[in-house]
Amino acid sequence: MFELTLTVNGEERVVDVEPTKPLVDVLRDDLELKGTKRSCSSGVCGACTVRIDGEARKSCLHFAGSVEGASVETVEGLAQDDELHPVQEAFLEEFSFQCGFCTAGFLLSTVSLLERSPNPTADEIKDALRGNLCRCTGYVSIVEGVRNAAEKMDATDERTADRNDWPTADEQPGN
Amino acid sequence: MAGDGAFRRPTDVRSACQTLSKADDSVVVAGGQSLSLAVNDGAVDPEVFVDISRIDSLEGIAAEETRFRLGALTTYSDVETSAVVRRRAAVLADAIARIGDQQIRNAGTVGGAIALADPSADVPPVLVSLGAVFETRTTEQSRTYDAEEFFTESGKSVLDGDELVTEVRVPNVGADSGAGFEKFASRTNGRAIVNVAARVRVEDGQCANARVCIGGVRDRIVVSDEAESELLGTGLSDERLERAGAAASDGIQVRTDSPATRAHREGLVEVLTEDALQIARERARDGVSSREGGNSCSS
Numbered sequence: 147m148f149e150l151t152l153t154v155n156g157e158e159r160v161v162d163v164e165p166t167k168p169l170v171d172v173l174r175d176d177l178e179l180k181g182t183k184r185s186c187s188s189g190v191c192g193a194c195t196v197r198i199d200g201e202a203r204k205s206c207l208h209f210a211g212s213v214e215g216a217s218v219e220t221v222e223g224l225a226q227d228d229e230l231h232p233v234q235e236a237f238l239e240e241f242s243f244q245c246g247f248c249t250a251g252f253l254l255s256t257v258s259l260l261e262r263s264p265n266p267t268a269d270e271i272k273d274a275l276r277g278n279l280c281r282c283t284g285y286v287s288i289v290e291g292v293r294n295a296a297e298k299m300d301a302t303d304e305r306t307a308d309r310n311d312w313p314t315a316d317e318q319p320g321n
Numbered sequence: 322m323a324g325d326g327a328f329r330r331p332t333d334v335r336s337a338c339q340t341l342s343k344a345d346d347s348v349v350v351a352g353g354q355s356l357s358l359a360v361n362d363g364a365v366d367p368e369v370f371v372d373i374s375r376i377d378s379l380e381g382i383a384a385e386e387t388r389f390r391l392g393a394l395t396t397y398s399d400v401e402t403s404a405v406v407r408r409r410a411a412v413l414a415d416a417i418a419r420i421g422d423q424q425i426r427n428a429g430t431v432g433g434a435i436a437l438a439d440p441s442a443d444v445p446p447v448l449v450s451l452g453a454v455f456e457t458r459t460t461e462q463s464r465t466y467d468a469e470e471f472f473t474e475s476g477k478s479v480l481d482g483d484e485l486v487t488e489v490r491v492p493n494v495g496a497d498s499g500a501g502f503e504k505f506a507s508r509t510n511g512r513a514i515v516n517v518a519a520r521v522r523v524e525d526g527q528c529a530n531a532r533v534c535i536g537g538v539r540d541r542i543v544v545s546d547e548a549e550s551e552l553l554g555t556g557l558s559d560e561r562l563e564r565a566g567a568a569a570s571d572g573i574q575v576r577t578d579s580p581a582t583r584a585h586r587e588g589l590v591e592v593l594t595e596d597a598l599q600i601a602r603e604r605a606r607d608g609v610s611s612r613e614g615g616n617s618c619s620s
Binding site (some may be wrong): 191 | 325326328332344351353354358360370372374398418422423424425427428509510603
């Protein structure tokens with residue numbers, strides 16, 4: 147066991163854990179932050195996606211010992227006081243979820259994407275979200291949620307992706 | 322239980338090598354994207370984990386006149402977004418952009434990919450085709466290896482127990498050369514069933530040098546002499562590329578049968594070799610030279 151110090155959603159947290167404990171379990175079990183989900187446990191589905199030092203990462207693939215001292219953002223950190231993050235608002239408006247199990251992961255991946263690329267094309271969105279799988283929605287509403295969020299967060303109202311550019315069944319992320 | 326080993330986080334290469342040499346059974350943690358799965362499955366259970374992610378000297382991409390250098394901790398996304406790599410060896414960025422997904426590429430490292438020596442991985446055949454050189458360090462000394470001699474049988478490498486990959490040196494793909502990569506996986510960006518990295522150099526309209534490196538067909542990367550001999554001294558016509566693909570396929574002994582059959586892999590070798598060579602040929606013909614001085618690969 148070792149003393150792990152992490153900044154989680156801006157707050158310093160200290161817990162005693164085994165150094166090879168996966169970060170997803172540290173978040174859920176030691177820090178009681180249940181928003182991040184464990185699903186495939188094999189680094190494929192992305193339900194465990196968080197941001198570590200500003201980058202989208204799969205928390206099931208990170209050892210506690212490897213993230214000592216890092217800054218971690220989870221879904222719980224997106225809303226500020228009573229205000230939802232624009233990405234959360236956008237996902238609500240576009241109904242970019244059904245069961246919601248994959249949603250936390252998609253939100254964090256989207257936050258990272260829009261930081262990198264504020265006006266992403268449909269292809270950029272699909273590529274950026276390739277590591278997040280959804281079994282419910284069929285992805286179209288998720289892509290619309292991302293584009294809505296981009297509009298909310300970007301100064302201009304210009305859509306770079308045409309409505310006809312929606313992914314077809316063959317092109318959906320995760321396929 | 323797996324993962325009970327001691328966990329060390331050295332901040333310099335010397336300490337890392339010393340820690341590795343002291344334990345009989347130690348493993349290096351870089352990006353951890355492959356290792357964490359193996360530990361969670363119980364497949365890997367070392368005495369000591371040596372996490373090298375705090376070693377600053379292993380970071381960074383450095384441009385030199387005829388080559389560029391990647392620190393072992395250079396992540397896949399560092400490579401993907403590097404103007405230096407795009408300009409001097411775009412094929413490496415192409416291959417890496419097709420690995421996994423953004424989250425995995427944010428964490429996975431070039432040094433880790435090399436040390437893992439997975440015979441189906443995408444980075445090693447590209448580095449072999451480019452004639453890359455790997456620098457390593459042990460407690461005693463610094464060593465260098467040509468990429469082609471680094472990967473041995475059974476998905477292993479020449480690394481000793483206390484030996485750490487520190488840097489990858491990649492010669493610029495010159496204006497007279499071109500390199501391409503193709504892979505086939507059952508999921509987009511998934512683990513390759515077969516992958517091919519090809520490089521050609523053209524002099525006076527004729528192929529002066531060629532290298533075709535194939536992964537996913539057995540326990541090590543295959544460098545296809547058969548494909549090479551179809552290409553050398555030729556004008557790299559479509560027909561020649563087709564013949565090179567067929568020769569590559571005939572020349573290999575596919576030893577893996579699952580999840581794709583031998584016959585399937587042989588077919589893939591033929592098609593992917595041709596496709597990778599087409600990319601390489603077009604890039605060689607385009608003759609775009611690297612701005613910092615594109616001397617051609619000499620090997």
